[in-house]
Amino acid sequence: MSIRVGIYGYGNLGKGVELALKQNPDMTAVGVFTRRAPESVKTVTGLPVFSADDVKDMADKIDVMILCGGSSTDLPKQTPAIAQYFNVVDSFDTHAKIPQHVANVDAAAKAAKKTALVSVGWDPGTFSIARLYAESILPQGKTYTFWGKGVSQGHSDAVRRIDGVADAKQYTIPVENALAAVRNGETPELSTGQKHRRECYVVVKDDADKARIEREIKTMPHYFDEYDTTVYFISQEELNEKHAGLPHGGVVIRNGFTGVGNQTQQSVEYGLRLQSNAEFTASVLVAYARATYRMNQEGAYGCKTVFDVPPAYLSAQSRDELLKTLL
Amino acid sequence: MSIRVGIYGYGNLGKGVELALKQNPDMTAVGVFTRRAPESVKTVTGLPVFSADDVKDMADKIDVMILCGGSSTDLPKQTPAIAQYFNVVDSFDTHAKIPQHVANVDAAAKAAKKTALVSVGWDPGTFSIARLYAESILPQGKTYTFWGKGVSQGHSDAVRRIDGVADAKQYTIPVENALAAVRNGETPELSTGQKHRRECYVVVKDDADKARIEREIKTMPHYFDEYDTTVYFISQEELNEKHAGLPHGGVVIRNGFTGVGNQTQQSVEYGLRLQSNAEFTASVLVAYARATYRMNQEGAYGCKTVFDVPPAYLSAQSRDELLKTLL
Numbered sequence: 331m332s333i334r335v336g337i338y339g340y341g342n343l344g345k346g347v348e349l350a351l352k353q354n355p356d357m358t359a360v361g362v363f364t365r366r367a368p369e370s371v372k373t374v375t376g377l378p379v380f381s382a383d384d385v386k387d388m389a390d391k392i393d394v395m396i397l398c399g400g401s402s403t404d405l406p407k408q409t410p411a412i413a414q415y416f417n418v419v420d421s422f423d424t425h426a427k428i429p430q431h432v433a434n435v436d437a438a439a440k441a442a443k444k445t446a447l448v449s450v451g452w453d454p455g456t457f458s459i460a461r462l463y464a465e466s467i468l469p470q471g472k473t474y475t476f477w478g479k480g481v482s483q484g485h486s487d488a489v490r491r492i493d494g495v496a497d498a499k500q501y502t503i504p505v506e507n508a509l510a511a512v513r514n515g516e517t518p519e520l521s522t523g524q525k526h527r528r529e530c531y532v533v534v535k536d537d538a539d540k541a542r543i544e545r546e547i548k549t550m551p552h553y554f555d556e557y558d559t560t561v562y563f564i565s566q567e568e569l570n571e572k573h574a575g576l577p578h579g580g581v582v583i584r585n586g587f588t589g590v591g592n593q594t595q596q597s598v599e600y601g602l603r604l605q606s607n608a609e610f611t612a613s614v615l616v617a618y619a620r621a622t623y624r625m626n627q628e629g630a631y632g633c634k635t636v637f638d639v640p641p642a643y644l645s646a647q648s649r650d651e652l653l654k655t656l657l
Numbered sequence: 658m659s660i661r662v663g664i665y666g667y668g669n670l671g672k673g674v675e676l677a678l679k680q681n682p683d684m685t686a687v688g689v690f691t692r693r694a695p696e697s698v699k700t701v702t703g704l705p706v707f708s709a710d711d712v713k714d715m716a717d718k719i720d721v722m723i724l725c726g727g728s729s730t731d732l733p734k735q736t737p738a739i740a741q742y743f744n745v746v747d748s749f750d751t752h753a754k755i756p757q758h759v760a761n762v763d764a765a766a767k768a769a770k771k772t773a774l775v776s777v778g779w780d781p782g783t784f785s786i787a788r789l790y791a792e793s794i795l796p797q798g799k800t801y802t803f804w805g806k807g808v809s810q811g812h813s814d815a816v817r818r819i820d821g822v823a824d825a826k827q828y829t830i831p832v833e834n835a836l837a838a839v840r841n842g843e844t845p846e847l848s849t850g851q852k853h854r855r856e857c858y859v860v861v862k863d864d865a866d867k868a869r870i871e872r873e874i875k876t877m878p879h880y881f882d883e884y885d886t887t888v889y890f891i892s893q894e895e896l897n898e899k900h901a902g903l904p905h906g907g908v909v910i911r912n913g914f915t916g917v918g919n920q921t922q923q924s925v926e927y928g929l930r931l932q933s934n935a936e937f938t939a940s941v942l943v944a945y946a947r948a949t950y951r952m953n954q955e956g957a958y959g960c961k962t963v964f965d966v967p968p969a970y971l972s973a974q975s976r977d978e979l980l981k982t983l984l
């Protein structure tokens with residue numbers, strides 16, 4: 331009785347989901363749904379490809395649909411729409427819009443007696459869980475999230491849009507002193523800009539004005555102006571060779587205080603070192619697809635988040651095995 | 658509508674629970690239950706003290722009882738006994754006996770329509786949760802648990818029982834090279850002894866034979882013989898001054914692999930740096946007391962573990978607040 335999973339959208343994330351499903355023998359990948367011409371899409375493991383237009387016809391052949399579109403325009407529409415027909419999991423990551431997204435999806439899923447799990451990944455996702463556990467256990471204290479070292483695709487795109495730029499990659503990197511102070515148990519006030527610096531590796535078009543490009547990057551509002559930013563001009567060959575991957579990661583640290591007069595320091599740290607951001611997110615989505623299926627079987631309809639899922643629901647192991655081997 | 662909490666047993670852990678409850682405005686400490694003469698016990702915050710014999714009389718005045726006894730002889734009897742009258746939380750930490758303990762407590766709690774949460778703390782506890790999440794998300798890979806640097810009370814006791822020893826403190830410390838290799842993404846086979854070394858700070862009685870004591874420590878089966886152990890002889894004054902606390906901590910690391918041919922390295926690390934082992938465990942117990950109460954209100958009777966508890970149940974914040982501020 332394998333859990334039958336569909337993949338809706340086939341970019342880096344969809345490919346990661348396809349590969350992650352191979353690692354989970356209790357789940358079966360049914361196929362990929364795309365808005366492109368199905369015959370133009372070749373899957374990594376030879377999965378069949380269907381047109382996104384025909385998704386409804388597969389309602390009785392798929393237990394959970396993993397939505398692999400983007401957060402800015404795809405998921406706000408797709409997740410409520412697909413939740414009318416399927417249990418769904420998405421990685422909606424626009425933090426400020428999560429409450430609205432949850433409300434939209436909840437209405438659709440409840441009406442159809444489906445279960446939807448949204449904002450699954452690592453931030454939002456496992457980082458959120460780390461913050462929630464640490465703050466619940468240590469109500470007195472301060473939580474810090476440091477991102478990186480890793481590639482920010484949004485910032486890389488922003489650099490690429492500058493006139494004269496042929497290609498670019500941007501790394502977000504924790505400021506070493508700030509991270510060291512927090513790891514030392516201190517609780518400084520730190521803005522996002524005080525916690526992170528940015529490095530840009532930029533390929534310019536012929537005759538482009540490097541000084542102007544560097545200035546435009548460093549003064550770009552929101553993206554770079556509040557950060558210590560370093561710009562390196564390199565060749566396309568070097569960019570392809572040394573900066574091809576999409577690594578990411580970071581840490582969530584809570585410095586809490588317990589005991590008489592709240593004088594005892596207690597620190598919790600959760601961290602990720604990821605060679606592939608998309609593949610890790612995909613692996614999280616697949617584990618939560620298992621949970622989504624189980625929650626739907628139990629009648630837990632509507633839109634849920636990672637905060638609502640008991641950890642055991644993520645595992646392929648039985649309760650007895652978990653008690654024996656992991657507890 | 659505050660959650661009314663009782664504290665059963667009043668050693669370091671019970672005191673930690675008393676102080677942790679002060680940090681949680683949605684919970685109220687009702688009192689301490691002790692097997693000693695109640696009038697002989699003075700609580701840190703002035704909580705009333707009751708005889709453990711009278712606990713049944715308080716059944717309608719307490720929503721959750723936090724059991725603060727030891728795992729070797731207290732909890733195996735106390736948890737099933739008290740679960741006949743109260744929702745309970747305990748920190749039972751004898752890993753090999755957890756399945757039997759769960760079965761015993763489950764029968765008692767189910768019969769009484771109570772909810773019991775056992776083996777709550779950090780290992781078993783938050784370390785177990787970290788292992789479960791990481792292994793569910795990354796089914797291909799290897800998990801490592803390193804303990805320390807921290808005081809092992811069992812090992813300190815074992816040294817103290819040696820003839821000629823007046824007092825002693827034992828620290829468990831991760832082996833630096835082993836930890837560095839794992840943090841570097843490697844997946845070596847490591848025994849517990851290859852992951853940890855031990856340091857003993859020992860105060861001897863007058864004229865005791867230090868060479869013999871050192872030999873007895875280093876060759877003690879199970880406790881020390883498989884470890885690189887260093888023994889330092891110091892004065893009682895130095896022990897009191899520099900080794901008074903009960904710090905502990907450690908890390909759980911999973912090195913997983915995703916992508917084509919499982920070639921992409923993905924590492925998850927969860928770590929604790931605790932100045933007080935007992936106070937942190939107490940804080941975990943208190944957060945899970947909140948969850949226990951909620952699960953009982955929902956009719957989830959019987960014996961549960963941290964694997965069964967949705968993270969949101971630990972928090973005093975509402976779902977809306979959690980979605981807005983932590984997800």
